[in-house]
Amino acid sequence: MTRTSPDPTRTLRPGWRRWTGRLGSAVLVVWGAATAAFLAQLAQPGDRATAILNLRTGQVQERSAEELAPINAEYGFESPVLSQYLDHILGLLRGDLGTSYQQHRPVWDVVAEQIPPTLALSATALVLAWVLMPAWVLLTAGRGPATSAWGAAVETVLASLPQYWLGAVLVLVFALGLGWFPVVGGSGVAGIVLPALALALPLAGFLGQATRTEFERVLGQPFVLSARLRGAGDLSVRVRHVLRHAALAPLTLTGWALGATVSGAVVVETVFTRQGIGRTLVSAVESQDLPIVTGIVVLTALVYVAINLALDALYPFLDPRLTT
Structure with missing residues (x-):
């Protein structure tokens, strides 16, 4: 034949x-x-x-x-x-x-001058959110009803925190109280930590909510049991097998998350008196400088679709079934 x-x-x-x-x-x-x-x-x-x-x-x-x-x-x-x-x-x-x-x-x-500080702030916030979210989910998900419920409750609280309120609290505690960071402005690493945290903490809570349910579902899949029977440790199973599949849900939301950091920058850059697109947008709205407002809107849309297309290209690396 x-x-x-x-x-x-x-x-x-x-x-x-x-x-x-x-x-x-x-x-x-x-x-x-x-x-x-x-x-x-x-x-x-x-x-x-x-x-x-x-x-x-x-x-x-x-x-x-x-x-x-x-x-x-x-x-x-x-x-x-x-x-x-x-x-x-x-x-x-x-x-x-x-x-x-x-x-x-x-x-x-006008806008190009403000892209680098906003890009640095958004990128730092996304990295912090993606560091905090997996660490918290790995620590609390699938650890028993009480621990899992407590972990989910913390995520819910974080996701609901207003960024302007969180920014003010961070300034009061870590800038005015402890003196670890500059109160407003500031350059270098010290000046970006608090603004990035004000964006990252609510984002980490939201992404954690999207990850937890899928993470706990994947924990019960046969391939996870097979990995345990082969002698893989608990941390190895959670990181190499479970988290890889559970990450699809928050990865899908990362394009939205980038847009959220840009919109959040309008508040955070104002609270911390930082230069950036967000503060420029507020100033343009106050002065009715519509070309700048519309220019920022169009550029944000371009960045949003570019990030989503890049994420679509990453899906097959996380789940080979998506190649067909």
Whole structure:
């Protein structure tokens, strides 16, 4: 009997279909964010040219048509709405996020200056959350009803802590009380520890809730029993076998978690007087500098979809069944 070799296109096609769907979804998310950003500018109360001129002069008053004409020409406000929308989308495709109303600079230049401190804060918070969460789950999950319930209760409390309140408590205890860290600002490692903890602790609690149920379910699977019968120690079984499978749930939420750290940075950077995208966003909202607000919204959407696509690529390494 002749043995036919499998058609490689049959094995590749499902993967291509899956990635095509994911890329299509990513494009829709970014397009939706860009469209919402444009509509938000149109929804601004009053005339946009008047708002810009008032912002530049620092005086709120009615403006004549002669005064508004240069502003309308500079930003293309006299063009039809559809034309403005197409220019907005095409500009984003070219990497043009617009020009700041207040600073008269490209939005990208303004935002790019604030990306490094926010990126450092978000990355540190994610790392801390992913260190604290597995350690806590390994310590308390599947250790008996009382220990497991206590561990779950701690996770629930952490997940519900408001970041502004937690930030204030951390400042009172570790900065003002013990003097271990700077009260506000600060550079280097000392200046980022408390802000990162204010973001990481609630995030660790939330990710722990997502991990615990799956972790305790996997503990009862046959392959775990088989590993124990082969002589594997308890810690080895929990880390190498159980945690690997249970990590799929929190890994799925990591894309959301990154967005949560960026939104949380709005509060944390304000509480700790840190430079970053969050503080820039607050300042732009207060001054009605909509191009900066919309630019940050679009960039956040881009980062969100990029992280989720990267996580999709990591799933097969955690669970080979996902390759088919």
